[in-house]
Amino acid sequence: YDSETEERFRMKIFAENRHKVARHNQRYAQGLETYRLAPNKYADMLHHEFVHTMNGFN
Numbered sequence: 139y140d141s142e143t144e145e146r147f148r149m150k151i152f153a154e155n156r157h158k159v160a161r162h163n164q165r166y167a168q169g170l171e172t173y174r175l176a177p178n179k180y181a182d183m184l185h186h187e188f189v190h191t192m193n194g195f196n
Contacts, residue, residue, distance in 0.1 A: 148182040149182070151181075151182050151183065151184060152177075152181050152182040155177065155181045155182075156177055156181065158175075159175045159176065159177055159181075162174075162175045163175060
């Protein structure tokens, strides 16, 4: 990252996304979801950043 501020921001996003994955996987273990999730190289992006990246807008 270009700065410590950016790194802290991205770490916060990553932690929030990791928590969402963990909650989803708990629901999977209870039979409430049909698939598991895992963090990937996009886990430090906000949703709209991910969408723009995947749609070729970056």
